Amino acid sequence: MPPIKVKSVQGAPAAPRQHKADAKAAAQPQAKPRALTRIQREKQDVILEAALEVFSMHGFRGATIDQIAEVAGMSKPNLLYYFPRKEEIHRRLMAALLETWLAPLQEMNADGDPFPEIRSYIRRKLEMARDFPRESRLFANEMLQGAPRIIEMIEVDLKNLVDEKAKVLLGWMDQGKLARTDPYHLIFSIWAMTQHYADFDVQVRAVLGPGRGGEGRFEDAARYLESLFLHGLTPRTNTKGS
Amino acid sequence: MPPIKVKSVQGAPAAPRQHKADAKAAAQPQAKPRALTRIQREKQDVILEAALEVFSMHGFRGATIDQIAEVAGMSKPNLLYYFPRKEEIHRRLMAALLETWLAPLQEMNADGDPFPEIRSYIRRKLEMARDFPRESRLFANEMLQGAPRIIEMIEVDLKNLVDEKAKVLLGWMDQGKLARTDPYHLIFSIWAMTQHYADFDVQVRAVLGPGRGGEGRFEDAARYLESLFLHGLTPRTNTKGS
DNA sequence: CTAACATTTTTCCAACTGGTCAAAATTCCG
DNA sequence: CGGAATTTTGACCAGTTGGAAAAATGTTAG
Numbered sequence: 440m441p442p443i444k445v446k447s448v449q450g451a452p453a454a455p456r457q458h459k460a461d462a463k464a465a466a467q468p469q470a471k472p473r474a475l476t477r478i479q480r481e482k483q484d485v486i487l488e489a490a491l492e493v494f495s496m497h498g499f500r501g502a503t504i505d506q507i508a509e510v511a512g513m514s515k516p517n518l519l520y521y522f523p524r525k526e527e528i529h530r531r532l533m534a535a536l537l538e539t540w541l542a543p544l545q546e547m548n549a550d551g552d553p554f555p556e557i558r559s560y561i562r563r564k565l566e567m568a569r570d571f572p573r574e575s576r577l578f579a580n581e582m583l584q585g586a587p588r589i590i591e592m593i594e595v596d597l598k599n600l601v602d603e604k605a606k607v608l609l610g611w612m613d614q615g616k617l618a619r620t621d622p623y624h625l626i627f628s629i630w631a632m633t634q635h636y637a638d639f640d641v642q643v644r645a646v647l648g649p650g651r652g653g654e655g656r657f658e659d660a661a662r663y664l665e666s667l668f669l670h671g672l673t674p675r676t677n678t679k680g681s
Numbered sequence: 682m683p684p685i686k687v688k689s690v691q692g693a694p695a696a697p698r699q700h701k702a703d704a705k706a707a708a709q710p711q712a713k714p715r716a717l718t719r720i721q722r723e724k725q726d727v728i729l730e731a732a733l734e735v736f737s738m739h740g741f742r743g744a745t746i747d748q749i750a751e752v753a754g755m756s757k758p759n760l761l762y763y764f765p766r767k768e769e770i771h772r773r774l775m776a777a778l779l780e781t782w783l784a785p786l787q788e789m790n791a792d793g794d795p796f797p798e799i800r801s802y803i804r805r806k807l808e809m810a811r812d813f814p815r816e817s818r819l820f821a822n823e824m825l826q827g828a829p830r831i832i833e834m835i836e837v838d839l840k841n842l843v844d845e846k847a848k849v850l851l852g853w854m855d856q857g858k859l860a861r862t863d864p865y866h867l868i869f870s871i872w873a874m875t876q877h878y879a880d881f882d883v884q885v886r887a888v889l890g891p892g893r894g895g896e897g898r899f900e901d902a903a904r905y906l907e908s909l910f911l912h913g914l915t916p917r918t919n920t921k922g923s
Numbered sequence: 924c925t926a927a928c929a930t931t932t933t934t935c936c937a938a939c940t941g942g943t944c945a946a947a948a949t950t951c952c953g
Numbered sequence: 954c955g956g957a958a959t960t961t962t963g964a965c966c967a968g969t970t971g972g973a974a975a976a977a978t979g980t981t982a983g
Contacts, residue, residue, distance in 0.1 A: 478929075478930070478980090479929085479930095482930090495825075496825065496826055496827070497740060497742050497743065497826065498739060498740045498742075498743045498822075498825075499743070500739050500740075500742070500743030500744075501739065501740050501741070501742030501743035502742075503969080503970065503971085504970080504971060504972085505969080505970075505971090513931085514931075514932065514933090515971085515972085516931080516932070516933085516934095516972085516973085516974095517930075517931055517932075519971085519972065519973090520929095520930070520931075523972090524971080524972075525971070525972090553914070554914075557914070576825050579821065579825055579880070579881075580740075580825060582880060582881045582883060582884055583737075583738065583740075583818050583821055583822060583825075583880055584738055584739065585738070585883050586883045586884065586887075590883065590887070593883070593884055593887045593888070594887045597884070597887070597888060598887060598888050598890065601888045612916075615916055616916065617914055617916055618908065618912060618913070618914045618915060618916045618917065619916070620905050620908050620909070620914070621901055621904070621905045623888065623889055623893070624901060624902050624905035624906075625905065625909075625914070627874075627877060627878075627881075627885060627888075627902075628874050628877075628905070628906070628909060630877065630881075631873045631874045631876070631877030631881075632869075632870050632873045632874060634873070634877070634881075635869060635870075635872065635873030635876070636869075638821070638824060638825055639821075639824045639869075639872075639873075641824060641827050641828045641832065641835070642824055642828065642835055642839070643869060645828075645832070645835045645836045645839070645840060646835070646839060646840050646843045646865065646869075647865055648840065651865070659863055659866060660866050660869075662863070663862050663863045663866035663867065663870070664866070664870070666860065666862050666913075667862070667867075667870060667909070667910070667913060668909070668913050668914050669913045669914065669915060670860060670912065670913040670915055671860070671908075671909060671910050671911045671912040671913035672795070672796075672799070672859055672860045672862070672867070672910050672911065673860060673911060673912055674854075674857055674858065674859055674860045674861070675860065718950095718951090718959075718960095720950085720959080720960070721959090721960095724960090745939080745940065745941085746940080746941060746942085747939080747940080747941090755961085756961070756962065756963085757941085757942085758942085758943085758944090758961075758962070758963080759960075759961055759962075761941085761942065761943085762959095762960070762961075763960095765942085766941075766942075767941065767942090
């Protein structure tokens with residue numbers, strides 16, 4: 440599983456509070472947003488990075504602005520200069536996350552063959568669990584709370600995407616290229632297993648122990664999942680494959 | 682999947698703060714714990730139930746005593762009469778939870794045949810996801826935070842149990858009754874998929890939509906998982922099984 | 924260099940947090 | 954019933970929380 444390049448969690452700009460710039464020169468019909476400065480871009484990134492760290496561990500309510508500010512290496516009021524409220528930070532994080540999160544599924548291609556496609560989808564998701572565990576936990580935290588801040592995106596964007604890919608899977612089944620099962624639960628199972636290695640990482644490492652819980656665990660997981668999805672657990676005596 | 686009976690989350694007693702009973706009659710070498718009264722048992726149950734609700738949604742730090750007290754229908758000081766601190770409530774919840782959580786795996790029997798055993802393990806876990814989603818989320822929340830309060834139980838009790846069951850699986854593989862794969866990741870995959878239906882329930886329901894997201898979703902999941910674990914996704918033209 | 928703007932710090936606040944305490948209300952039991 | 958023990962309440966507290974205001978300091982284009 441070679442290194443992959445996925446942009447870290449970072450979304451569209453949101454200029455810092457325009458101070459009391461609205462009081463003076465009210466002549467302008469719209470306050471011109473005035474492109475972000477270098478410092479703004481940098482600091483916002485630092486803050487989002489710190490917020491990812493904290494939110495992903497403690498959830499929205501369990502995270503405090505002070506803590507995020509400390510991790511970001513700045514004072515709380517300074518942080519609040521860039522993001523006027525806690526919710527705003529979280530929103531930015533979630534918006535960027537969702538894009539990143541859906542990308543692997545989008546890549547699943549109807550013109551390809553099911554097994555290579557599913558195999559590489561699993562690989563990509565597993566790489567994300569390995570390389571972006573905090574993003575994974577941020578997502579999981581939001582889900583555990585009932586997804587209050589992203590429910591409509593789940594119900595619309597995600598649902599549409601899954602519906603579309605479920606049709607692709609059904610198409611493959613009709614062509615006899617894939618066992619006939621529930622395409623939705625098929626997708627869920629891939630999500631579940633790959634998320635697991637990020638979200639329950641402590642447990643995975645503790646159970647595997649120091650010997651097998653090292654970096655190799657993702658390779659082992661990938662191999663296991665491939666064989667599970669390919670043949671299940673039924674023993675095959677004629678083991679002649681590569 | 683018929684209804685199952687698993688005791689709700691409730692652990693060993695922990696007598697309420699003995700007031701300032703220690704000041705008077707210091708003659709006694711050990712203060713006799715004095716069995717719990719009816720009210721104590723009842724109220725503690727009510728509190729634990731409320732705490733389960735709140736902790737499972739917001740995690741330890743995100744939950745507040747006031748909120749738990751409100752859900753439990755009592756005042757905060759009254760709640761604190763039964764559990765002197767927040768951590769105590771959480772501990773009780775976790776202790777009871779772990780027992781309940783490990784039970785299904787313990788039941789997996791080396792003398793049985795692998796497929797019926799694995800099949801019913803999956804069923805039991807899925808039933809727990811359906812019937813005790815809050816317990817599942819409580820567990821997930823603790824994991825997401827790095828399991829600070831139960832790490833040693835994970836590293837000892839859980840690890841031992843899994844090591845033992847991994848040997849059972851390996852035994853089956855040696856007998857040619859089960860495909861040769863990684864037994865640890867096999868167990869992880871069952872955990873992952875079944876937890877998913879409790880922890881990511883919002884997502885599952887939203888994606889399945891009102892039509893298929895109803896009660897039947899657990900039956901569908903059970904059927905899908907059975908066929909996945911049995912044969913994987915490879916199409917079988919000679920569909921002659923029952 | 925300097926005015927205009929961007930950034931940072933200091934100070935402050937009201938609401939909320941986990942938790943205490945004594946007094947009042949209730950329950951229990953002989 | 955009556956007294957002892959248990960349970961509940963209301964007032965309170967120190968520390969934390971999200972956030973506001975304004976003053977102080979940097980930065981940069983003209």
